[in-house]
Structure formats: structure tokens, C-alpha cells
Amino acid sequence: EVQLLESGGGLVQPGGSLRLSCAAAGFTFNNYAMSWVRQAPGKGLEWVSAFSGSGGITYYADSVRGRFTISSDNSKDTLFLQMNSLRAEDTAVYYCAKAGTGATTRYFDLWGRGTLVTVSS
């Protein structure tokens, strides 16, 4: 079955760190760009970061650049998001999303169920 499964969310204090994981199944993981997209409570979708598959090129939203790092382990078909210096405004459900075609992020044709990150003291 084609699916994405996120994990690693939880409650963290401001200034703390958290590492999210996204396990992929049912497709050739390193053939596709992968992204993280987040949604704050009651708010809209916000693209966070992308990893361009086998090319290893990374992209970040201005709001997280310098604090978050996206990476992957192709041997385990898993995408990661290392989040440092967390702020209250990073509180959101974080979705993992697969690009619909190759190494570009033109659109997302497969989404995980999301993992909730809460930044609060």
C-alpha cells in the first residue's frame, strides 16, 4: 500500500528541539522530492521544507530557515525534519507530502496523516 506515516511529534518547551520522521512505503522513495507542510491550529497550510530526492538539494520557508533541517535516509525510505530553537508559532500539525512527479515540488499527490508539535512552557 502506498502511504506516508509521520512520527516524532509532541510537547516541547520554547527553545527546545524535536526530530520528526516520515516513513514511506509503496513507491520508490528516492525517485521523488519530499516536503514537510504544517498547519497551525485553525489556520491554513504552510509549506515548510523540501528535499529533492536523490539530488539532495534542500529548500526552506523563510520562517524556518536556519532552525530546521530536512534530510532523508534512502536505505530506510524515511524523511526527517530536525527542528531546533522551537518557538510557540511553530505549533502545528506537520504533514509529510510526496511530490507528484520526480525531483520537483510542483504538486503533492500523497500526504501522511500528520503529527502534532506543540511548543509551550
Add this chain to the structure above:
Amino acid sequence: QSALTQPASVSGSPGQSITISCTGTSSDVGGYNYVSWYQQHPGKAPKLLIYDVSNRPSGVSNRFSGSKSANTASLTISGLQAEDEADYYCSSYTSSSTRQVFGGGTKLTVL
């Protein structure tokens, strides 16, 4: 990178058609045919409805259609049904270093 501009809400009666607009700039919507649309029901993950402006993935109803003119993309839903009540988001590839941007979302109410 500023979000693309969508109306906060639209409404329609069953059987009617509605259109949701998505306005960007020449660096995103106007510069590429890489606009996509997503449907999100409460508590659920987004679902791809339209990609590359006007293409539907297999399994998506042909009641959903997309188009673009200059810097504005549109999603049209015809023959509105109760289950269409959801939030809708547009997204576009962008030439900025961020590469992808979403609209603020539109809540569709089926009266």
C-alpha cells in the same frame, strides 16, 4: 514569501456551481503552469484535486476543474454536493528560494 490570495469563504446550494480564485504574482501563479488545488475535510489530511493548473488525478470527480489567467488561478466545482463542504487550498511553484507557496484557504459551505 507571501501566501497566495484566496477568498476566506464561498457558499452555494446543492447542484449549483462555485468558483474559488487564487491570486499570486508573475513569480509564481503567472510564471508557471504549476498550480495545484487541495481539498481538506476537518481533521483530515489534504487531498490533491487538480495539478498543473487543470489536470485531475485519477479518481477525482470531473465536477472539479481548474484554469488560469495571468496571475490568477481558479477552481470550479459544478453540481455542488453536501460532501464538497470543506476547506480548499491552492498552491504554486515559485521562483523564489522557497520553491512552493500555498494560498490562505477557502471555506466552502454548501447551503
